[in-house]
Amino acid sequence: MSSLNRRLWQFSPIPNIEESNFNKILERFYDMKVTGLTRENTQNALDGRLRDNNDPVILTIETGSIKKEEVPGIDEVIERIKSLRGRNSYTKETIEHMLNKINQDEVRYISFEDFNTRGLTGAKNGQSDSPSDTWAIYAYNKGVHSEEEDTEIETSRGGSHGVGKIASNAASDIHVMYFANCDAEGNQHLGGTVQLIEHTYKNQSYRSTGYFTDIKEVENNKTKFYPFENNFHKIFEKKTRGLKIIIPYLREEYDNENEIIKSICDSFFVSILKGKLIVIVNGKKITDKTLMDYVKDSKYYVQNIAEMKENFTPLYVETYSREEPKILNVSDGINDYRFKLYFNYNEEISKGRVAIVRTIGMKIEDMKVKNNASKPFNAVLIGGPNEDLYLKSLENESHTQLSYEHIKNPLLQKRARKFINNLSREISKIIEEAIKTNNPTDGTMNTKDILYIIETQFKKDLADAMGTVNINKGKSLVKMTTDIPKKKKKSTSTSDGRKKTTSTKTVKLVKPKPVPSNVEEEPSIKYSAHPDIVERVILGNNEIIKFDFTQTSELINEELCNISLSIIDGMGVEYEDDFNIKKNYINVIDLESGRKCEVNNNLIKDVTIKNGVSKLKLELNSNYNKALKFIYYIEV
Incomplete structure (x- = not known):
């Protein structure tokens, strides 16, 4: 096999431009800001944990600066950006933003490096149809995620839709990201993607996605992508088994250490408390021993319970740590699911929410219980493998909400809607019982005194x-x-002199x-x-x-x-x-x-x-x- 050229970025040629918009998922993850970015990359690290190893997954998050020329192949990306032509107000505005960012001599970056993880497999095989070659799936396939052979491991994984990889592109001003991998044999490779729009470059039209990869001829004049061996700048190195995500041209609104720490605590407090995950953000270590230090720090969270109306992590951590779980049975009309509900009633709480948590330890959403959003309670809901599998089918693409709208099968959608309604109804019963228990009355109460x-x-x-x-x-x-x-009581006299x-x-x-x-x-x-x-x-x-x-x-x-x-x-x-x-x-x-x-x-x-x-x-x-x-x- 011989190398076709010395280009570092590959775009697939097309006969004509048909799509003039950026990938809509970019905007979805951009709206989620730091939370979406850290959720996806932390979840990927947990999904890649080593089998038969009880050591916690360690994720190191770092922010810093790097000289533009040290970013692999960045000049080629800049050339492509200069060739983009917007055909509506949104694309024109996005392209203009990109052009305003490409002349920096030094650029900010963020990296996510995991340890005690498997990394990607089969990089040497390049583009491959084998489900065991996870490098090919991660590097070259959009909308696809690799599936585990072990059903129990696959069930517990956070990913399911295959769109989370683009969260890293959304965090870059120019939609570029890299991933460094070290597999079980110590092979080290570097890949990457950039998300643009369909464009014309040197009189040839190309697809919107570019891949940081080599391209080689194989049999019958066909070509195939193969990754580069990793001999690039040390920021892009990954010398221990696992994966490292590097995002240069980091958006300013993402470059906030406090928000990164908060988003980790918000989404993964259960994983951390169970000793499954350790996260180190610019040297600050978040473990089961130190999590409370961050949660109780006013620099990160509101500490007055009555004022907790947007973020409920301090309440969730206290509820999960202190309360004995109640068993909650919820049906979808066909199957019954059994959950543990950690429940806390406190009159000081102004907004009642339930953290829906997968067994991997990732929070899906702050659930509002129907007609109980303003009740003084806090709760954490966690199921087992069967419950996890069902919740996974109900998650939206960004893993932030249980939903039935995305389910195409009308019967399954009906069951999902029934399950969500029943879940709310069963939790309502516990809330109502807690209110009665904490507001006892003796004897008969006159119903006119309702308050x-x-x-x-x-x-x-x-x-x-x-x-x-x-x-x-x-x-x-x-x-x-x-x-x-x-x-005012006015005294008046009647005919008989009485008032x-x-x-x-x-x-x-x-x-x-x-x-x-x-x-x-x-x-x-x-x-x-x-x-x-x-x-x-x-x-x-x-x-x-x-x-x-x-x-x-x-x-x-x-x-x-x-x-x-x-x-x-x-x-x-x-x-x-x-x-x-x-x-x-x-x-x-x-x-x-x-x-x-x-x-x-x-x-x-x-x-x-x-x-x-x-x-x-x-x-x-x-x-x-x-x-x-x-x-x-x-x-x-």
């Missing part, structure tokens, strides 16, 4: 607007005093939301209802609500009203848009008129007021959470 707390104080702004019920140390129900605006007083105000005017000037809307007045005028009881699958306006001068003469409601949590925080009436109630019946009420824009319309009283019967959906507390709003 209650246990030895905690509602926020002042709620206390200014609503009444509530508290439980004192003697466990008896006592009314709290509130600062609800009341009419009478006016009634207490039981509704409070709510300032309406502004209406756009171009929208004509009949003016209405909205009031919030004091719990004293509301009686609520749940009987089987029905909820009965009675509103008594007889002591409310503002509503006593009204015949119809609209009713809306908002969820309120144990800390007195109101969540206006978290409750969907149509999804929680099958029907809303007006008991005074006997008719079914229309629900429009999350508002129960035209409820009858008869003799100062309104009554509703609400037929509950199967997933309705009976532990919810509400504030009711009356609109006339």
Whole structure:
């Protein structure tokens, strides 16, 4: 076999340009920033762990600078970039960004080097159809990932879609990445890819992807890619068994050590705590012994539990480390799956989330449990091999969410949708039980006092607007005093000389939301209802609500009203848009008129007021959470 030429980058020629866009997956991973990059390359390292070896996978992440001329074959890539022609605003903008970056004399880079891993096999075979030659799959095949012969190992792996390799290209200003490999025999090779668009170069059209590889003639005038032996700059070296990813022209927004450390802790805290993974970021070591040092450091994470509304890693680590798991059985309608749920109830938590974790130790998503996103809990869910295999089929391409939309088979999609709904329903039961356990009541509680707390104080702004019920140390129900605006009691004399007083105000005017000037809307007045005028009881699958306006001068003469409601949590925080009436109630019946009420824009319309009283019967959906507390709003 003889070398065709001395080019270091190979692009496949095509007769004409047909596709004028960059690969859309580039933009998807670019939107994920550092998190997407570290997830993919850390997951690849864990997937490549040595068999029959209990030592942890070690991943070293380094950032630094390198002279442009020391980047292998970079001049050829720059020539290609200069030949690109954009045919829409997005490609023109991207090409212009690339051109602005190619004249740097020194460029930033990031590298991911793994140890106690197998590396890629079969590099000497070059392009190959053999499933055992993982070099060929990784280096030359897009949308494909190698599969393990051992079913159990394949099931536990993080990858499945074969698109994660492009995450490294997305982190480069010019979409270029390299990978250095050392196999079991000590063979060292260097490969790479660059993601451009279809382009014309020296009067020949080419495909969008370029490969850092040699090309040689084989039989019958055919050509074949073969990797270069690794004799390049030391930054591109890999002398121990395993793989090393090198990304030059690192985007500025990725070049953040703190965010790299956070993303490792966020996605792989279980792997690290179980001793399966050690990550070293620019010399900073993250292990099962040191993970808590980073999680408890305000430089990386918010430490006030009540303020944790975006990132929940400190809560997950505490929940997983301290709580005994509950067993959770979830069905997809055909098969049953058994999970461990590490669950923590804490009134200080403002946003309830569940970390869905694969057995490899990688978090898939921060799951919002239906109708429970604002409940004070935190949880970590982990299954076994069977559960892992099923979760793997539900992951989206970037491994960040369970989904059924991507499943093409309608029967499998239906089962997947059922599983996701059942998972949410089963976790809801545990949340509801925890709320009941942590909010006990003695004796019978009057249902009109629907807002209650246990030895905690509602926020002042709620206390200014609503009444509530508290439980004192003697466990008896006592009314709290509130600062609800009341009419002053005016003393007047009757004909027999006795004094009478006016009634207490039981509704409070709510300032309406502004209406756009171009929208004509009949003016209405909205009031919030004091719990004293509301009686609520749940009987089987029905909820009965009675509103008594007889002591409310503002509503006593009204015949119809609209009713809306908002969820309120144990800390007195109101969540206006978290409750969907149509999804929680099958029907809303007006008991005074006997008719079914229309629900429009999350508002129960035209409820009858008869003799100062309104009554509703609400037929509950199967997933309705009976532990919810509400504030009711009356609109006339």
